[in-house]
Amino acid sequence: GAVVSQHPSWVICKSGTSVKIECRSLDFQATTMFWYRQFPKQSLMLMATSNEGSKATYEQGVEKDKFLINHASLTLSTLTVTSAHPEDSSFYICSARGSDLGQPQHFGDGTRLSIL
């Protein structure tokens, strides 16, 4: 149980384009979803937290106009990197959790984003 699917797993695109990443909870209702960024050999850096039907809460230093998050249903959240540039290249990972704060987060397999 508790499967989170993230798509695409790898994307390469030109500088200036926008890229959308999907995160789906397949077998549970994800009241809260989280988006992380991970640099090589480093731990996870939380970018934003989203609750179903509400605006996302962004961590300090994360540009909300650059990283658009939508959490329109209990099974789907999307992250759109707008006007992507090479410095946005990274490994992006989503996680999902049920309605109870104490429930563990379950992670997707990540999206490797490469901006040329």
Next chain:
Amino acid sequence: QKEVEQDPGPLSVPEGAIVSLNCTYSNSAFQYFMWYRQYSRKGPELLMYTYSSGNKEDGRFTAQVDKSSKYISLFIRDSQPSDSATYLCAMLSPRSNTGKLIFGQGTTLQVKP
């Protein structure tokens, strides 16, 4: 000082060894403790989840929480080459408004055949 400290390693052990991975923390409000395993270029996978103090065992894995010492451990018995990965500890306070996990840096483990 970081809220959660974890030795990044790398830790190299022979196949069959008992592995001990540890994290220390400073926030006494943490009540939920997790261990995740992350293979290269994959997302973290939940291994163990513990509330408050005590031990929890699941197959070859045992998680221990010592709240008096602010110290948590993950033991892996009969380690296998497939256990080679990065292990992340994570913690959460019930007082958190958002459920934001606080992660350790991760320990890279290599189990040699």
